[in-house]
Amino acid sequence: MAGTDTSDERPRPRWQDGLWAVGATALVVGVGIRLLMNGASAWPSAVVGAVPAAAWIVWWVRRRRVRDAGAVGAEPADVPGMERQILKGGPAPRDPERRREMAALVDSRQQRLRRNRWWAFPMLALIFFGTSALWFASGSVRAGSLMLGLAVVFLGWLTWYNLRFDRRLSQMRGRLRS
Template sequence: MEAKKRGREGRWRVRWWALGLLAPVVWAVVRPAFDDWSAWPGLLVGGVVYAAFLTRRRREEARAVGTEPGRVPELERRIAENGELPEDPAERQAMVRLIRRREEKLRRNRWWALPTLGLLFFGLPFLWFAAGNVPTGLGMLGSGVAFMGWMIWFNRRFVRRMAAVRRRIEGVGGYA
């Protein structure tokens, strides 16, 4: 039963090329709302750049935590879902190292990331207001408030889950 479950997870594991194809598809749905279809080269380049960024990030994190690049999304999923701990002690250690790496990145980037996003989400609508396009400004302001609220909520929830999983692993295996 467990092997069958792992087989299903492996089949649906996110691949870099799937994310690279998903980015232009999502952008192709959003872009025509603001412009015509003349932006397809940008969609293609954006998808390739996004896929390359994700692949590089996954490889760096796998190297830093001591696991394979294909295992990083599985560890992230387990952390995000506050799910089961890995059976393998080496994988538990990799999960703890991944959590510590993420916590350090969050601490290091906290001072500039949130203000920059606030400036982006709340500053751009005011440029639209200044240009005289009130409906677009209101739409962007509403989207910015919603997205910023969601982002803060999601970040806090993820930080709590990372800490809880790290405490559970360190309590079970003592990988301090």
């Protein structure tokens, strides 16, 4: 019924939550990148090269979902819906079991986010800015400038997204406690 609070219901899986959708997206992106790099005439090798990468991504996403579900006591199919509810700022579920699962997922995500922050950002900055410096040192001002611009944009976006996700996790934790 429209307008009722359905926060206790398990979210219905969306089509993009399926592993086939993850694999198809990874395959399309992989083929697209390879075609951009090697030209349209290299499409057979692009497809053959992108298939193992797409299979690895599907395996990695499935493994992550199973581990997360096991850690919080939920079903693997429920994890993407719970993450979406956290990111969109939805209401906290009223069902005690569902609240416990959501709280465990929030704690797990926030711990992992904060644990890896101290080394991931400096490492990415070193890679991006170091590559830019190497391009400048080799005399390629254009490539160095492009890499520098990419570094600033990507690291800026990554910082914003990381802080936003951390804030959303804290907000959901607050809603779960009240």
